[in-house]
Amino acid sequence: xxxxxxxxxxxxxxxxxxxxxxxxxxxxxxxxxxxxxxxxxxxxxxxxxxxxxxxxxxxxxxxxxxxxxxxxxxxxxxxxxxxxxxxxxxxxxxxxxxxxxxxxxxxxxxxxxxxxxxxxxxxxxxxxxxxxxxxxxxxxxxxxxxxxxxxxxxxxxxxxxxxxxxxxxxxxxxxxxxxxxxxxxxxxxxxxxxxxxxxxxxxxxxxxxxxxxxxxxxxxxxxxxxxxxxxxxxxxxxxxxxxxxxxxxxxxxxxxxxxxxxxx
Amino acid sequence: xxxxxxxxxxxxxxxxxxxxxxxxxxxxxxxxxxxxxxxxxxxxxxxxxxxxxxxxxxxxxxxxxxxxxxxxxxxxxxxxxxxxxxxxxxxxxxxxxxxxxxxxxxxxxxxxxxxxxxxxxxxxxxxxxxxxxxxxxxxxxxxxxxxxxxxxxxxxxxxxxxxxxxxxxxxxxxxxxxxxxxxxxxxxxxxxxxxxxxxxxxxxxxxxxxxxxxxxxxxxxxxxxxxxxxxxxxxxxxxxxxxxxxxxxxxxxxxxxxxxxxxxxxxx
Numbered sequence: 001x002x003x004x005x006x007x008x009x010x011x012x013x014x015x016x017x018x019x020x021x022x023x024x025x026x027x028x029x030x031x032x033x034x035x036x037x038x039x040x041x042x043x044x045x046x047x048x049x050x051x052x053x054x055x056x057x058x059x060x061x062x063x064x065x066x067x068x069x070x071x072x073x074x075x076x077x078x079x080x081x082x083x084x085x086x087x088x089x090x091x092x093x094x095x096x097x098x099x100x101x102x103x104x105x106x107x108x109x110x111x112x113x114x115x116x117x118x119x120x121x122x123x124x125x126x127x128x129x130x131x132x133x134x135x136x137x138x139x140x141x142x143x144x145x146x147x148x149x150x151x152x153x154x155x156x157x158x159x160x161x162x163x164x165x166x167x168x169x170x171x172x173x174x175x176x177x178x179x180x181x182x183x184x185x186x187x188x189x190x191x192x193x194x195x196x197x198x199x200x201x202x203x204x205x206x207x208x209x210x211x212x213x214x215x216x217x218x219x220x221x222x223x224x225x226x227x228x229x230x231x232x233x234x235x236x237x238x239x240x241x242x243x244x245x246x247x248x249x250x251x252x253x254x255x256x257x258x259x260x261x262x263x264x
Numbered sequence: 265x266x267x268x269x270x271x272x273x274x275x276x277x278x279x280x281x282x283x284x285x286x287x288x289x290x291x292x293x294x295x296x297x298x299x300x301x302x303x304x305x306x307x308x309x310x311x312x313x314x315x316x317x318x319x320x321x322x323x324x325x326x327x328x329x330x331x332x333x334x335x336x337x338x339x340x341x342x343x344x345x346x347x348x349x350x351x352x353x354x355x356x357x358x359x360x361x362x363x364x365x366x367x368x369x370x371x372x373x374x375x376x377x378x379x380x381x382x383x384x385x386x387x388x389x390x391x392x393x394x395x396x397x398x399x400x401x402x403x404x405x406x407x408x409x410x411x412x413x414x415x416x417x418x419x420x421x422x423x424x425x426x427x428x429x430x431x432x433x434x435x436x437x438x439x440x441x442x443x444x445x446x447x448x449x450x451x452x453x454x455x456x457x458x459x460x461x462x463x464x465x466x467x468x469x470x471x472x473x474x475x476x477x478x479x480x481x482x483x484x485x486x487x488x489x490x491x492x493x494x495x496x497x498x499x500x501x502x503x504x505x506x507x508x509x510x511x512x513x514x515x516x517x518x519x520x521x522x523x524x525x526x527x528x529x530x531x532x
Contacts, residue, residue: 021439029448033455040463044322051319174293177300177385184307193311193458198318 004099005107012111023116030072030120031127037064038131055197058135059222065124066219067192070151072120074113075158079179081105082166091259102252106159135222143221146230151218153237158186158215160244167248170255182212190216197223208233211240272375280347283382294384301388308458309334309396325462329486332400336414336482337457338393340421344429346386348378351429355436355446363522373519374512378426410489413497417485420504424477427511428453437518457481477503 016023038061045057055063082105085091094101137143165182169175189196189207196207207213208220208229217233220226287294312330320326345352354377357363369376401411432449439445456472461483464472472478480503488496 022445025445026448029451032452036456036459039465039468040459043465043468044319044463047322048319054318172292172296173290174296177296177304180300180304184304188307188311193308194315199314200318203314 001099005103008099008104008107009111012108013114016112016115026072026116027119027123030068030116031123034065034068034124034127037061037068038128051198055195056136056224058133059137059224060195060197061132062128062135062222063191063195063219065128066222067190067216069117069121069124070154070158070216070218071192072113073110073117073155075109075155076162076179076183077112078105078109078159078162079166079175081109082163083169083175083179086166086169086259095256102163102248106163109159110155136224137222138227140227143227143230146227146234147218147221150221150230150233150237153234153241154215154218157211157237157240157244160241160248161186161211161215164244164248164251167251167255170258185210185212186215189213191219192216196220209236211244214240268372272372275371275375276347276379279379280382287382287384297385298388298391301385302392305334305338305389305392312460322460323462324487324490325460328400328403329462329490330460331396331403332414332486332489333460333482334458335393335396335400336418336421336485337454338389338396339418340393340425340481341454342386342389342391342393343418343422344386344425345383346390347382348426349383349386350376350378350380351426351433352383352447352450353381354430354433358436358522367519367522374515377430377515404489406489409492413488413492414485417488417497417500420500421481421485423504424480424507425453427507428477430511431507431514434514434518437521452476453478453481457483459483461487473499473503477507480504 041057041060041064045051045060082102085094085101085105091101094104097104161182162179165175165179168178172178187193189203189210189212191207191213196204196213199207214233214237217237220229220233309331312334313327316322316325316327316330354363357366357377357380366373366376366380371379397414400406404410406414429450432453433446435446435449453476456476456478461469461472461479464479464483469479473480473484480500484496484500488500
């Protein structure tokens with residue numbers, strides 16, 4: 001299983017490098033969006049300096065940067081790949097492969113965007129350090145390990161959400177609208193356009209306890225005193241990983257049963 | 265010229281009716297898409313209402329203006345992709361070799377490309393946009409002149425959006441496998457258009473008006489209501505004409521790069 005995964009992962013990474021123009025344009029688009037937010041928020045903090053009391057400028061920009069760094073992995077494509085496989089009937093050819101097809105798709109998607117992700121991390125971090133500065137957080141090994149864990153588990157939660165909704169394609173004529181709504185929940189509660197510190201308290205509570213916000217807990221690490229909430233974030237993420245995994249197992253069992261009956 | 269325009273509109277209506285009949289055949293999917301899109305769009309307006317209630321008014325922009333902005337973007341997007349959604353799938357048509365069908369069509373290539381698809385979810389955008397528009401008009405107590413200006417600016421914004429999408433899709437004639445690339449480039453227009461233009465500095469406003477015309481879709485018309493002046497409206501009019509002619513010109517040039525896919529298949 002491990003060897004197969006590694007070989008699949010490596011092949012996919014090499015394959016992603018083949019279309020360099022595509023890679024460059026994808027990276028430029030992500031950077032454009034980060035730059036856009038940088039310019040907008042710089043202007044907001046200039047015009048309304050009182051917002052610094054809600055969230056310091058550096059924290060706001062780094063948290064938005066964090067959101068887009070994770071977004072560059074394009075995990076949301078898991079939904080499209082999976083639903084396309086189901087609608088086309090090609091899923092049957094995946095089911096007979098020696099590696100679990102959901103695992104295989106997840107590995108392919110992560111590997112497909114790994115280079116884009118790494119370049120985005122380097123460029124966005126360098127860009128933010130040189131233009132915005134470093135947020136006022138206490139760097140410690142625990143915080144760094146915690147931040148990395150939040151990022152990885154956040155990606156896993158997004159994968160699980162995309163998989164769960166993708167499996168709905170077995171029952172729905174069109175599962176895309178369901179995904180749009182989930183995607184927008186991630187967009188709002190993950191703090192893409194507006195950092196969640198600007199939200200009212202009840203919405204901040206929802207963001208910090210829902211699976212949608214949990215996908216982007218990594219971006220909250222740049223908030224002041226984030227280290228105090230690190231444990232909380234990890235507990236919430238673990239709970240959602242468990243709930244989503246269980247849901248997928250149940251939905252997959254029922255779905256596969258239905259697929260066999262229909263013969264795709 | 266009027267005759268050509270009428271002919272184009274006639275073709276658009278024919279294709280549009282065919283697309284709608286096709287979509288309604290799958291009733292559940294049709295309603296899911298329309299309602300799903302309306303719910304999906306609600307996210308953007310919620311974000312900005314929370315933002316402005318937290319930080320107050322910025323450069324004359326508050327929650328009400330954000331509602332107006334979202335209304336205009338949604339209607340412009342809905343009109344563009346509901347009636348002329350073909351531009352968004354042009355890259356796919358070129359990559360698959362399906363573009364041959366467009367070349368042998370007796371209709372003008374520009375019209376044929378644009379009318380080749382109707383995005384059903386776009387009707388959700390239109391309904392959502394109209395609801396928000398009514399809310400905005402009620403909250404701001406729009407005068408007749410302001411209402412007329414806003415309504416007139418919708419087709420202009422839609423025209424700019426359609427032609428910008430068409431131009432970004434033309435990248436498919438130059439680079440292979442660019443479906444995702446074309447949609448990513450389109451993000452350069454749609455993302456900044458969803459931000460209240462009061463949040464932009466003067467330099468950014470210039471950039472997003474004349475280079476990437478993002479704020480011409482909704483930001484500029486909303487500012488036009490707060491500060492009515494003829495020059496802004498004329499600028500909008502001129503820009504929509506510019507993007508229209510540029511798209512037609514570039515389409516003509518890009519087609520010269522196309523090599524037939526020799527795709528053999530049944531076309532119903």
